[in-house]
Amino acid sequence: MSDRFELFLTCPKGLEGLLIEEAVGLGLEDAREHTSAVRGMATMETAYRLCLWSRLANRVLLVLKRFPMKDAEDLYHGVLDIEWQDHMLNDGTLAVEFSGHGSGIDNTHFGALKVKDAIVDKLRTPQGDRPSIDKLNPDLRIHLRLDRGEAILSLDLSGHSLHQRGYRLQQGAAPLKENLAAAILIRSGWPRIAAEGGALADPMCGVGTFLVEAAMIAADMAPNLRREQWGFTAWLGHVPALWKKLHEEAVERAAAGLAKPPLWIRGYEADPRLIQPGRNNVERAGLSEWIKIYQGEVATFEPRPDQNQKGLVICNPPYGERLGDEASLLYLYQNLGERLRQACLNWEAAVFTGAPDLGKRMGIRSHKQYSFRNGALPCKLLLIKVLPDQFVTGERRTPEQRQAEREQAVYDQAPSEPQERKYNKNGNPIKPAPAPAPVIEQPRLSEGGQMFANRLQKNLKALGKWVKREGIDCYRVYDADMPEYSMAIDLYHDWVHVQEYAAPKSIDPEKASARMFDALAAIPQALNIDKSRVVVKRRERQSGTKQYERQAAQGKFVEVNEGGVKLLVNLTDYLDTGLFLDHRPMRMRIQKEAAGKRFLNLFCYTATASVHAAKGGARSTTSVDLSKTYLDWARRNLSLNGFSDKNRLEQGDVMAWLENAREEYDLIFIDPPTFSNSKRMEGIFDVQRDQVQLIDLAMARLAAGGVLYFSNNFRKFELEPNLSERYAVEEITAQTIDPDFARNGKIHRAWKITAR
Known part of the structure; x- marks a missing residue:
């Protein structure tokens, strides 16, 4: 065989x-670049070295032959x-393994x-001896790539993909491949920072x-030093001595x-379930003396080992895939930005994100950005x-002011000179007054965000006297007042419940998303x-009982007050909370009107009207x-107010009941609901169609x-x-709309019906 090979x-x-x-x-x-590959010439020694030392490659393929190919027969021969x-x-x-198509090969399985x-x-x-197939751990792994009529036949020297270093046997829900993590570190300047003795901290380290x-x-540890099985181990061309x-x-x-001496490398993770798996991975890599992992939230992240230590903060925040993730992710990025500004002055930071718009919400500018892909997802690496x-704050500063701030920051972090001690009249040393804590400005709201915040504060002030007079602490403070911010915002004591209405198809999704983030940034302030304490849900157009379907399973209830009664709401698990605010009147x-009367509550939901x-x-x-879940909730509402006696709960289809x-x-x-097709009832309920039968049955009682x-x-x-x-019917809708729903007079309609 030749002394030099194509790789x-x-x-x-x-x-x-x-x-x-x-690789060079x-x-x-x-060496030459290709899409998702690099090609070049190398000796066997270099090929081995690439297998052992490449932090970025997936596979090292040694080309055995190139040949033109017109059809399957050409391929075979x-x-x-x-x-x-x-x-x-x-x-x-x-x-x-076979990749590519053409020359009569349209199916990779057929080509292989x-x-x-x-x-x-x-x-x-x-004698009939012949090789057999082993897809998991073969002696030889062959790869053929078909490229514009040319077949490139290669031997895979790496075996399993080189990103599989062997230390990460336990991983979180959305793991970052090891070679992508290495690439992000290299782009972030970590080799330079490490050579200077810098520190590294990851405030959302996952499994490390x-x-x-x-x-x-x-x-200076080879990434694949601990790997035992290679693609060349059983290859007859392998040179064991080399x-x-x-x-x-x-x-x-x-x-x-x-x-x-180990560098200061620390990880922090909020999820306690990931702490031990992360520590196990570190131990398998043989790096327990270098790396420590602690449990901690981003909001309390404190990376500095001492005042003079500098280094790199690096993290890969979650991207968000579940209902309500917009708020939690926005505040996660804001917390990260706050901690960087407060605790990491003069450090460098690298944030790898699948949501670059959220990166803009950290309140600190990136000086450079790189595009990557995490699997199929386009991502950005923000270098800061x-x-x-x-820092992006509400105050515009001149270049001279910025220079003064930089000089002050350097001065503040320098070791202080010894100060002369002062004593009181009793001879005891007087402790110097503590230096005032630095004032860290909150990230400046965008123009739209500030406008939205102004509207919220205006609404809050307008409703203040009425809320206090009526003795309620759960009410609507905003309901799509500004068309471009299409959401409803309800206060439940010291919680905020946000329902984002689905944007019309005519609205650019990116603009709608940006406005949502503007609003979420403004709400807490x-x-x-x-x-x-901000919970976000997206409300699509509902049909049937979808609005009642479970969205999560946290089971966390909040107690609120309304007109002298206490009620339990659940802000996270369902699209609705257990309390329809518009029905308060x-x-x-x-x-x-209930004194001394026998009260019947049909389609009672959580029986808040029964409590009243x-x-x-x-x-x-x-x-x-019909729902046992909501009747259990109703039982808790009644019990909370001491009304367990003489208050009956019945499970059943209302019409049949x-x-x-x-x-x-x-x-x-x-x-009643607009529509219901529950499996526990006979037929389908449609309020428009079935209203006469429903009212007639109720009036009979x-x-x-x-x-x-x-x-x-x-x-x-x-x-x-x-x-x-047949009946005396009076529409009373206007009398059942409180000030917090005054802008939305069509939120519901109501009638008073009596016998003639």
């Missing part, structure tokens, strides 16, 4: 430029022509099969991939690197110098609410709903002189005119 090094898309620099540094000659007995034993194991057939036919003995890769770079020499050199370099003139009306009726002195309450009921009631409330209140939220609902012929 293909594959890599994730976007890493080609970094890989070619690394390791000895690759005549081109592979058959190789002296395969020089590469593997007759009874060895084999795996074939033709390659396998040629190799097996070449090596089959008269950045930490381990950073420590291996700093300690490999042993290179491996021993790498072992010696690692030993020398690890013998140096944590200096005052990079405008309403003086902690960021952690109806509940208060029921409370005032009991508060008003109802003789008894009966609440009917009414048909079988015989009792009479003095006060009835019906607030109404005692003489009694009142039935009927309400619903279906915007297109029309009450059947013939009901007015």
Whole structure:
């Protein structure tokens, strides 16, 4: 065989430029970039060195042959022509990978099969011995790439992908591949910072991939030093003596690197479930003396080992895939920006993000950005110098002011000179007054964000006196007042519940997303609410019982007050919270009219109206709903107010329940869903279609002189005119709209119905 070989090094898309620099540094000659690959010439020693030392490549492919190919027969004979007995034993194991299409090969499985057939036919003995297929751990892994009519047949020297270093046996939900993590560290300047003795901190370290890769770079440890199985291990062209020499050199370099004083490398992770897996990964990598992992939130992240230490803060924040992630991610980025400004002055930072718009919300500018791909997801690496003139605040500063701030920052962090001690009249030393804490400005709201904050504060002030007079602490403070900010915002005591309405198709999704982030940034400041108490949901157009379906499973309830009663709301688990705020006037009306009456609450949901009726002195309450979950919730609401007695909860289909009921009631409330097709009921309920039957059944249960209140939220609902012929019907919608819903008079419609 030749002393020089053609090599293909594959890599994730976007890493080609970094890989070619690394590969040339390791000895690759005549190097050229390709999409997701680098090509060049090398000796066997360089090929081994690339396998051992490349931090960025996925695979090292040694080209065995190139040949033109017009069809499947050309493919078969081109592979058959190789002296395969020089590469593997007759009874060895084999795996074939095929990429590309054309020349009559449109199916990669068919192409791989033709390659396998040629190799097996070449090596089959008269006794019937022949290679077998082993896709997991073959003796030889062959790759054929078809490129514009040319077949490139290669031997995979790496075996399993080189990103699999072997230390990460445990990983989190969205792991970053090791070679991508190494590329991000290199782009972030970590090799330079490490050479200068700098520190490294990851405030969202997961299972520690950045930490381990950073420590291996700093300690001069070959990334694949601990790998035992290679693609060349059973290859007949393998040169064990040469490999042993290179491996021993790498072992010696690692030993020398690890013998140096460890750099300060620390990881912090909020999820306690990831702490031990991360520590286990560090231990498997042999880097326990260099890396420490602690549990901690980003908001309390404090990376500095001492006042004079500088270094790199690096992290890969979550991208957000679940309902309500917008708020938590925005505040995560804001917290990260705050911690960088407060605790990492004069450090460098690198934020790898799949949501670059959120990166702009950190309140600090990036001086450079690089594009990467994390699998199929386009991402950005934001490089930041944590200096005052990079902070984005509400105050515009002149260049002279910025220079003064930089000089002051350097002065503030310099070791202080010894000060002369002062003593009081008793001879005891007087402690100097503590230096005032530095004032860190909050990130400046965008123009739109400030406008939105102003509107919230205006609404809050306008509702203030009414809220205090009525004794409520849960109400709507904003409902798409400004069309470009399409959301509803409700206050529940010291929590904020945000429902983002689906934007019309005519609105650019990027603009809608940017406005949402503007609003989320403004909400905590405008309403003086902690960021952690903002819950965001997206409300699409609902059908059936979708609005009641479970969205999460946190099971966390918040107690709120309304008109002298206490009610439980759940802000996270369902699209609705367990309390329809717009029906507050109806509940208060029921409370005032319930004294001594028998109250029936149909489609009762969490029975908040029943609680009000009991508060008003109802003789008894009966609440009917099909959902056991909501009846359990209703039971808790009643118990919370001491109304467990004389308050009956009935599970069942309301229509069927009414048909079988015989009792009479003095006060009835019906607030039906627009549509329901629950598996636990017979047929389908449609409020527009079934209203007459429903009201007739309910009126049959109404005692003489009694009142039935009927309400619903279906915007297109029309009450059947013939009901007015049999009953006294009065629309009272205007009387059931409180000031917090005054802008949305169509939020619901309500009627008072009595016997003629």
